[in-house]
Amino acid sequence: xxxxxxxxxxxxxxxxxxxxxxxxxxxxxxxxxxxxxxxxxxxxxxxxxxxxxxxxxxxxxxxxxxxxxxxxxxxxxxxxxxxxxxxxxxxxxxxxxxxxxxxxx
Amino acid sequence: xxxxxxxxxxxxxxxxxxxxxxxxxxxxxxxxxxxxxxxxxxxxxxxxxxxxxxxxxxxxxxxxxxxxxxxxxxxxxxxxxxxxxxxxxxxxxxxxxxxxxxxxxxxxxxxxxxxxxxxxxxxxxxxxxxxxxxxxxxxxxxxxxxxxxxxxxxxxxxxxxxxxxxxxxxxxxxxxxxxxxxxxxxxxxxxxxxxxxxxxxxxxxxxxxxxxxxxxxxxxxxxxxxxxxxxx
Numbered sequence: 001x002x003x004x005x006x007x008x009x010x011x012x013x014x015x016x017x018x019x020x021x022x023x024x025x026x027x028x029x030x031x032x033x034x035x036x037x038x039x040x041x042x043x044x045x046x047x048x049x050x051x052x053x054x055x056x057x058x059x060x061x062x063x064x065x066x067x068x069x070x071x072x073x074x075x076x077x078x079x080x081x082x083x084x085x086x087x088x089x090x091x092x093x094x095x096x097x098x099x100x101x102x103x104x105x
Numbered sequence: 106x107x108x109x110x111x112x113x114x115x116x117x118x119x120x121x122x123x124x125x126x127x128x129x130x131x132x133x134x135x136x137x138x139x140x141x142x143x144x145x146x147x148x149x150x151x152x153x154x155x156x157x158x159x160x161x162x163x164x165x166x167x168x169x170x171x172x173x174x175x176x177x178x179x180x181x182x183x184x185x186x187x188x189x190x191x192x193x194x195x196x197x198x199x200x201x202x203x204x205x206x207x208x209x210x211x212x213x214x215x216x217x218x219x220x221x222x223x224x225x226x227x228x229x230x231x232x233x234x235x236x237x238x239x240x241x242x243x244x245x246x247x248x249x250x251x252x253x254x255x256x257x258x259x260x261x262x263x264x265x266x267x268x269x270x271x272x273x274x275x276x277x278x279x280x281x282x283x284x285x286x287x288x289x290x291x292x293x294x295x296x297x298x299x300x301x302x303x304x305x306x307x308x309x310x311x312x313x314x315x316x317x318x319x320x321x322x323x324x325x326x327x328x329x330x331x332x333x334x335x336x337x
């Protein structure tokens with residue numbers, strides 16, 4: 001399950017992930033190039049972003065071969081940022097509303 | 106499932122636990138929490154975790170100034186377009202920068218692999234290639250900054266739209282560029298030490314993987330900046 005001290009894996013894994021990262025980056029660039037707009041644009045951007053981030057963290061940073069406790073210690077805390085994001089979404093909507101109402105812009 | 110007990114640890118029956126049980130045993134054992142994870146690596150991960158929050162705060166603040174703005178946000182696709190050979194290509198410089206950084210991540214992953222095979226020459230060469238690609242990235246970023254500044258983009262104003270575009274752009278890409286620059290220096294130092302044979306004498310190439318973690322993190326942050334700042 002885990003490779004303890006030594007993160008030694010077949011080189012083919014890295015080459016495959018490297019290739020995939022290129023493909024995913026090209027795809028996310030093409031989203032902009034072909035002017036995809038609206039919800040489809042946001043959806044595609046986020047999907048490609050998460051896939052790239054996942055590949056980098058899991059394979060290049062060896063996290064999928066690390067001990068479970070280390071994986072949770074690293075992956076769970078950043079999820080708290082989603083709470084901050086949610087709070088700031090409400091705050092920004094409120095600020096925008098007050099600006100529109102009081103500045104009339 | 107081969108858990109070689111590290112110094113001072115004797116593997117009891119609970120050492121074979123899996124899933125949540127394994128996490129509980131690891132955290133409640135009266136010993137260091139990350140069994141078989143070298144200290145350097147655990148500490149690098151914790152540093153990267155704290156850095157995640159720094160960039161997380163930057164991107165969240167960018168989100169809130171953009172969402173609450175009554176002035177239209179500049180279209181990054183147009184702002185970062187270049188005219189190459191008469192053709193107007195949107196966002197091309199950023200796309201090239203992305204590919205350069207991903208290439209550098211690939212060479213770094215290879216370097217870590219060769220380090221564990223004790224291939225000193227290839228490890229050092231691949232690390233120096235990674236550093237060179239990183240330096241290329243910083244150079245292109247300097248070009249991008251120069252171009253935008255000459256077009257009148259300032260942290261407090263710009264000719265394209267919402268004033269906050271400038272401040273968030275310089276803050277986020279500047280901080281990321283600083284990380285890349287620091288990484289280039291870090292990798293170069295480690296590569297020279299690898300080439301000199303320092304780690305051969307110690308018989309421990311862990312430092313290459315630790316430096317690699319930092320470098321992949323820099324690439325990881327760029328993935329998020331590319332998606333949220335340039336493509337959104």
